[in-house]
Amino acid sequence: MRKLILLALLAAMVLPAGAAKRLTVAQLEKTLEAANEKHRADEEVVRLLGEAVLTERLTDASRERIAAGLHLGSKAILALQLIADQSAFLDPPAVELPSAAAPDAATAQRILDAARVYVVKTLPRLPDFFATRTTYSFDTSPQVLKANEWPVRAGLHPVGSASREITLRDDQLQPAAPQPAKAATGPPPAAGVRGLQTRGEFGLILAMIFVDAGKGGISFHHWEQAAGGLVAVYRYTVPKSASNYSVDYCCISLGPSGRQGGRRGRGSALLVNSPADPTASFHKTPGYHGSLFIDPASGTILRITLEAEMGDGPVSRMASVIEYGPVVIGDRGYICPQRSLALTEALDGSNAASPAVATDRYTGVDTIVQVNETSFTNYHRLGSTTRIITDGEALLPAEAPPPVSHP
Numbered sequence: 001m002r003k004l005i006l007l008a009l010l011a012a013m014v015l016p017a018g019a020a021k022r023l024t025v026a027q028l029e030k031t032l033e034a035a036n037e038k039h040r041a042d043e044e045v046v047r048l049l050g051e052a053v054l055t056e057r058l059t060d061a062s063r064e065r066i067a068a069g070l071h072l073g074s075k076a077i078l079a080l081q082l083i084a085d086q087s088a089f090l091d092p093p094a095v096e097l098p099s100a101a102a103p104d105a106a107t108a109q110r111i112l113d114a115a116r117v118y119v120v121k122t123l124p125r126l127p128d129f130f131a132t133r134t135t136y137s138f139d140t141s142p143q144v145l146k147a148n149e150w151p152v153r154a155g156l157h158p159v160g161s162a163s164r165e166i167t168l169r170d171d172q173l174q175p176a177a178p179q180p181a182k183a184a185t186g187p188p189p190a191a192g193v194r195g196l197q198t199r200g201e202f203g204l205i206l207a208m209i210f211v212d213a214g215k216g217g218i219s220f221h222h223w224e225q226a227a228g229g230l231v232a233v234y235r236y237t238v239p240k241s242a243s244n245y246s247v248d249y250c251c252i253s254l255g256p257s258g259r260q261g262g263r264r265g266r267g268s269a270l271l272v273n274s275p276a277d278p279t280a281s282f283h284k285t286p287g288y289h290g291s292l293f294i295d296p297a298s299g300t301i302l303r304i305t306l307e308a309e310m311g312d313g314p315v316s317r318m319a320s321v322i323e324y325g326p327v328v329i330g331d332r333g334y335i336c337p338q339r340s341l342a343l344t345e346a347l348d349g350s351n352a353a354s355p356a357v358a359t360d361r362y363t364g365v366d367t368i369v370q371v372n373e374t375s376f377t378n379y380h381r382l383g384s385t386t387r388i389i390t391d392g393e394a395l396l397p398a399e400a401p402p403p404v405s406h407p
Contacts, residue, residue, distance in 0.1 A: 020053045025062055025093050028052055028083075032070050042073030049079040050155050057092045058084040082138060082156055085341050085371050088321045089290075089305050092224065100223045100230060103296075108220040111232050114299025115292065116210055122300075123203035126168060126336070128382035129329045134163040135197075139370040156371065167382055168202055197372070198320050201337040205322070206301060208244050209292070215242035216287075224293065231302060232294045240287035240309070247284045247308060247318060286310055300324075300335055316367060317345035330381040342372040 023031065031052070035045050063084050067077050091097075103111065137160045144150075200208070218236040225231070238245070286308045293303035307319040325338040345367050 021051050022055050023052050025054065025056045025058055028054065028058070029062075029066055032066060032072070036070045036072075042075045045072065045076040046079045049076065049083055052083060054083060054087040054090070057087045057090040059092050059096065060084075062092075062096070082371060085373065086343065088341055088343075089307060089319055091222070096225070098223045098225050098230060102222075103220060103232070108232075111220075111294055111296045111299065112218065112234065114296075115234075115294045115301055116299075118299040118301060119203065119206045119210055122335075123206065126202060126334060127329055127332075129168055130378070130380050130382055131166055131168075131336075131376050132163060132378040133166050133374060133376055134161070135372050135374040136161045137370065137372050139368055141368050156369065165378075198322075198340065198342055201322050201340060201376075205306070206304065209236060209238070209290075209304070209306070212238040212242050212244055212288075215239070218292075221291070226293075226302065228295070230296060232296045234292045234294060235289070236292060237289040238287055240285070243285050243287050245285060245288050245306070245308060247286065247310075247315070284310070284313065284315075302335075314347040315344065316347070317343065319343045327379045329379050336379060337376045339376070340374045342370075342374070344368075344370040346370070 031048060032045065035048055040048075058080075063080055066072075067080060072080065102108075136158065138156045139159050140156055141159065143157055198205070213236040216236065216238040218234055221233050221235040223230050224233055288306055288308045290305040290307055291303075292301055294301055301324060303321065303323050305319070305321050307317075310316055310318055320343070321341040322337055323339045324335050326333055327336045327338070328334075329336075347367060
């Protein structure tokens, strides 16, 4: 599991915009190798990365290998991660896929049934706990690059951050008091998180997918190699008629200065008939599709992707990834969210004559791309313990929790 981002670069990092070049992972690596041989400066490498659009998923293993092997600078490493984020919904290069044969129909169904049992019986048994949810936001909105100049579009750049302690209550995330995210050096990023903010990572989204996909379709697609062994990747599709995926989107327009004012997107696993956010100016229950990454031995779900089929409207794309892994809560091991990624492409109405929020078709000059990187850390049990110490009894240090085995 990779680290979230290089915090020290948040205030300085800009991923420039340019003419997009569609590249495979191998082509991207060759491009970076050529730049390395010519001793290109870190900023020049960032510019090259800003012009690339990957046609394959840049996996964590490949990204780390490329960054280490080419001795990329710190800004280029972060730019490479942002490109990897945008490729997270694609398949890896064919050369990275294992050669194992696809399972027969009975085995494929057994793996899927085990995953259903995992969602229905295992996830609801998570204990109440605290965890820290930290999000860093990037987008392509206009920015002032030089003092006293007009805002211009210069690609992905940091726009905000938020960190809060959360608890699990009946699979609902209840925020504790918000706390500003801390950067290692330099001034802290602007407060707040923009773009898509998902809910239900601790089981509700998974339960929704299995219920909805029963009316759509779900089937084995391919194997992938993970640290713990082979992972079965299943593709699912959910038509709009069967969807329980609710999207509320607020405040579509941007102000004339290029700064966002109150814009918020939220993907949710709430039921359609749940009360909508009263401040939302846009609501939709779209069809969606994605992938489930399942441990074939236990049915444990290790990764999910979800892409909403937004169609015509102020939000053209809304997609998310959740990655799960082992954590220790109290003295037991569990599988919980460790990292999530949310990507939004939405209308920038700042230059439109009047934002068309209530119509069926939307017109605007540009589209804003937003990327949210979220980590879930510092898991610990909700509750307290009491110990009565008799006179003369030494207070012994607490025993370390047992190691957690990977699924």
